[in-house]
Amino acid sequence: MKFCILVLDGASGLPVDELDGRTCLEAARTPNLDEMARGGMVGMASTVPDGMEPSSAAACTSILGFDPAANYVGRGAIEAAALGIDLADGQAAFRCNLVYVAGGVMRDYSAGHISSEESHRIINRLDETLGDGGARFFPGVAYRHILILDDAKEALDAVCTPPHDIPDRPIDGHLPHGPGSRRLLELMERAKPILETDPTNAERVARGEVPANMIWLFWGGSKPTGLAGFEESYRLRAAITSGVDLLRGLAKLFGLTPLAIPGVTDGSDNDYEAQASGALAALDDHDLVVIHVESPDEAAHGGDWKAKIEAIERIDAEIVPLLKAYDGELRVLAMPDHPTPIAKRTHISAPVPFVLFGPGIEPNGASAFTEAQAESTGMLLKEGWRLMEMLTGGRPT
Numbered sequence: 001m002k003f004c005i006l007v008l009d010g011a012s013g014l015p016v017d018e019l020d021g022r023t024c025l026e027a028a029r030t031p032n033l034d035e036m037a038r039g040g041m042v043g044m045a046s047t048v049p050d051g052m053e054p055s056s057a058a059a060c061t062s063i064l065g066f067d068p069a070a071n072y073v074g075r076g077a078i079e080a081a082a083l084g085i086d087l088a089d090g091q092a093a094f095r096c097n098l099v100y101v102a103g104g105v106m107r108d109y110s111a112g113h114i115s116s117e118e119s120h121r122i123i124n125r126l127d128e129t130l131g132d133g134g135a136r137f138f139p140g141v142a143y144r145h146i147l148i149l150d151d152a153k154e155a156l157d158a159v160c161t162p163p164h165d166i167p168d169r170p171i172d173g174h175l176p177h178g179p180g181s182r183r184l185l186e187l188m189e190r191a192k193p194i195l196e197t198d199p200t201n202a203e204r205v206a207r208g209e210v211p212a213n214m215i216w217l218f219w220g221g222s223k224p225t226g227l228a229g230f231e232e233s234y235r236l237r238a239a240i241t242s243g244v245d246l247l248r249g250l251a252k253l254f255g256l257t258p259l260a261i262p263g264v265t266d267g268s269d270n271d272y273e274a275q276a277s278g279a280l281a282a283l284d285d286h287d288l289v290v291i292h293v294e295s296p297d298e299a300a301h302g303g304d305w306k307a308k309i310e311a312i313e314r315i316d317a318e319i320v321p322l323l324k325a326y327d328g329e330l331r332v333l334a335m336p337d338h339p340t341p342i343a344k345r346t347h348i349s350a351p352v353p354f355v356l357f358g359p360g361i362e363p364n365g366a367s368a369f370t371e372a373q374a375e376s377t378g379m380l381l382k383e384g385w386r387l388m389e390m391l392t393g394g395r396p397t
Contacts, residue, residue, distance in 0.1 A: 001329045001358065003236070003288040003392055004279070006319065007063060009056065010297025010340030011312050012352045012371055015306050017343075023303055024123030024296075024342065025353070026370045032320035033334060033355065033369035040332075042366035043379025045350060045387055047337055054347040055162075056220075056246055056297075059337035064254055064290070065234060065388025065396060066227075074221015075154075075246065080146050082249035082258075083138050087223040092152030094184070095219040096137060096145040098122060098212035099163050104170050109163035109301065110143040111212035112204070113243060113267065119143060121200045122212055129194050135187065140245050142266060147187070147217060154180035160218035164301045165346045176217060184217045193217045229255035233396040234388065238356040239282040241275055242292035243267075257286065266294040268307060272318035280326055288392070291319065300340035308342065331358030333391045334369070351380060356390060 015021040047062040048054045049069045057075040058068035076093035087093060098119055100108040111119075120139040125139035134150040149155055158181035161174040176184040177243035192214060195201060201211035230238050232255075239257040240247055243266035251258040261278035263271025270293065279289045293315055299307035323332050338347045353374030355366075366373040381387060389396070 002283045003329060004283075004323055004327070004330055004332045005063060005244070005290045005391070006323065006332065006334040007060065007289070007290065007292040008296055008312060008315055008334065008336050009294050010290060010300045010338060010347070011308070011336040012339040013300065013341040014339070014343065019307060023371055024300075024308045024312060026372065028309045028316070030312060030316040030369055030383050032316045032324065034367070036332065036334065036357040037325075037355050037366045037369040037373065038360050039363050040355045041364050041379070042353065042355045042369070042374050042377050043364075044351040044371075044374045044385035045335065045354050045381040047384035048349050050225075050349075054338050054349040055261075055335050056347075057250075060247060060250055060292070062385040063335070063337055064230065064250060064256070064388070065385055066254065067104075067383070071227055071263050073224040073227070075219040076114070077221030078249035079140060079144070079225055079245040080138070080148065080221075080249070081224075081252045082245035083140060083146060083376065085138060085146065085148060087148070089223060090151055090153065092149050092156050092220050092222050094147045094149065094217045096123075096147040097163050097216040097218075098145065099214050099216045100210040101171060101214045104172060106163055106166045106169055106171050106174075108210055109216075112210040114143050114204075114212055116142050117146045119145065119212065120202050122195070122198055125198060126191055126215070130187065130190055137233055141243070143212070143246060147352060149183070150220070152220070155183050156180060156220045156222060156294060158184055158220070160184070160220065162218050162346070163216045167301075167303070167345045173291065173366070188215055188217060201203060224253055227253055228396070231255055234392060234394050235395070236287040236392060237285070238288040238290065239279070239286045239292040240292065241272060241279050243294050244292075247290070247292045256290070257282070259289075267298050268311065270295055272314050273322070276319040276322040280322060283330075293319070298335075300342055301345055303342055303345045305342045308388065329359050331356070331361065331391060333387060337360075351384075354387060356387075
């Protein structure tokens with residue numbers, strides 16, 4: 001038996017006015033996921049423990065079969081691991097977004113979805129100008145980058161807000177504050193004149209695109225310790241494919257093989273079919289593969305319900321049929337990691353629908369893969385990380 005987890009990042013949500021009160025999952029045409037729901041076990045799962053931020057860090061740790069409260073790692077440290085950065089004692093990694101702020105308002109948390117090629121030039125220039133023995137900038141994917149600070153114990157105490165939590169809202173009151181924030185604020189201010197004169201930003205403005213005119217620091221994390229490995233815990237060899245550093249970082253920390261599949265991105269240009277084909281090929285020498293698709297979440301952060309529905313439909317049309325046609329016994333778990341409602345444009349703490357499908361799984365009455373149908377089954381898994389046990393039949397050791 002082989003196993004596959006399909007993560008539709010941020011695909012669940014709340015009713016949308018423009019969709020006559022339906023959610024994006026309800027409005028999307030998903031015949032393949034619906035068929036899986038009719039033939040499989042459907043329910044709701046809580047992937048983020050009470051009191052934790054509803055980020056993909058906690059939610060995807062749950063999906064990988066580990067209690068995120070007991071295996072907490074600051075997200076900056078996870079993404080640093082994806083970049084091959086081994087944090088030393090006393091160091092901290094912070095997520096460093098390139099953003100666009102105008103009139104004191106967070107106009108775009110992604111600087112117009114700046115490309116990796118452009119942002120790398122900007123981040124490298126920041127590192128050349130601001131980087132020193134105590135602070136270094138490392139380029140990541142698109143607008144997402146990493147700042148490493150030495151002697152950072154105090155900085156980790158700063159209260160930080162993710163920029164996607166404040167779309168079109170004043171940044172005043174949401175900047176890093178509290179103990180340890182001075183160092184972060186100082187770097188953010190020192191970066192502004194460098195970004196204002198950056199040649200890549202000048203090229204963007206000339207094309208009518210927004211510039212990356214500010215860095216935003218948040219999600220600090222220190223050197224992770226004491227994490228269990230996936231293979232030791234579940235006696236299975238696992239691989240993962242994703243277009244974002246977060247999942248590649250979790251793969252490194254928990255011992256999954258990160259797959260390098262051409263065409264896999266974090267947005268609407270993702271090659272869904274190539275991602276699924278590459279993932280299934282990995283099952284030749286792995287027992288389990290995780291296919292993480294970022295595009296629904298990116299669309300939801302932008303408040304674009306049309307793009308979110310399109311992303312869900314493309315997953316259904318281009319990934320799910322390949323899973324169903326797999327030549328061999330394959331058990332599938334499909335689910336979002338967290339809800340990202342269109343109106344809120346950020347994550348919320350709420351259970352998400354899941355479907356388990358394949359050999360040995362009995363249907364429990366759902367007729368479609370939607371939030372309402374999942375709730376109607378009456379199944380609610382409060383410890384979402386136990387879905388891995390239900391999928392594989394093995395308890396973590």
